[in-house]
Amino acid sequence: MNENLTNVIIANLPAAVDLIKSAFAKAHPDDPQPTSEEIIAGLHAHIAASLAVDDAIDAELGAQ
Amino acid sequence: MLMIRRLTVCALLVSTLLAVVGCRHAPPNLTPQATAAFHAESVVKALDLVRDIAYSAQKNHVLSKATTRAVVDVHRTAVKTIDAVPNGWKPTVQSALDGLLTNKEISDAEKHTLAPYLALAKAAIQEIP
Numbered sequence: 001m002n003e004n005l006t007n008v009i010i011a012n013l014p015a016a017v018d019l020i021k022s023a024f025a026k027a028h029p030d031d032p033q034p035t036s037e038e039i040i041a042g043l044h045a046h047i048a049a050s051l052a053v054d055d056a057i058d059a060e061l062g063a064q
Numbered sequence: 065m066l067m068i069r070r071l072t073v074c075a076l077l078v079s080t081l082l083a084v085v086g087c088r089h090a091p092p093n094l095t096p097q098a099t100a101a102f103h104a105e106s107v108v109k110a111l112d113l114v115r116d117i118a119y120s121a122q123k124n125h126v127l128s129k130a131t132t133r134a135v136v137d138v139h140r141t142a143v144k145t146i147d148a149v150p151n152g153w154k155p156t157v158q159s160a161l162d163g164l165l166t167n168k169e170i171s172d173a174e175k176h177t178l179a180p181y182l183a184l185a186k187a188a189i190q191e192i193p
Contacts, residue, residue: 036098039105043101044147047108
């Protein structure tokens with residue numbers, strides 16, 4: 001593994017830390033549980049946003 | 065010192081993805097469709113991380129533009145499949161990830177770079193009930 005790849009990993013650490021936090025987050029007993037509709041809608045929104053990022057990266061690579 | 069830093073970063077990355085899948089349990093109040101969506105969310109996050117790492121790698125001249133485009137295309141295919149086939153996306157997504165490692169347009173060195181991250185994403189998929 002070279003120095004550049006290490007820099008890549010380090011650059012993505014904030015996203016990785018967020019994933020760890022969400023994985024270990026413990027809901028307070030009084031916190032409302034997400035509804036099924038919210039879970040499904042959240043996935044669709046996430047997918048739409050992620051596909052938009054794909055398009056943005058494609059556009060940027062095409063412009064280089 | 066540099067080796068310790070690299071090992072620490074790798075360990076953090078591995079534990080991140082394993083923690084994402086291994087520690088999350090679907091709330092008991094969800095419908096079967098919502099439970100599938102709950103687990104799919106974890107996989108989409110793992111796929112996003114692979115895509116983002118490839119993009120960062122291209123910016124740092126570790127991956128070529130062509131290889132980065134290939135990773136983005138696989139990510140797009142995988143995510144669209146998860147959206148379209150909520151209960152049957154696993155084989156297609158696993159096959160798409162495998163395809164990157166058999167892609168003749170990607171150099172062996174780049175495959176060597178991508179392999180650990182693809183393996184982590186596939187491990188995340190395997191953990192989904």
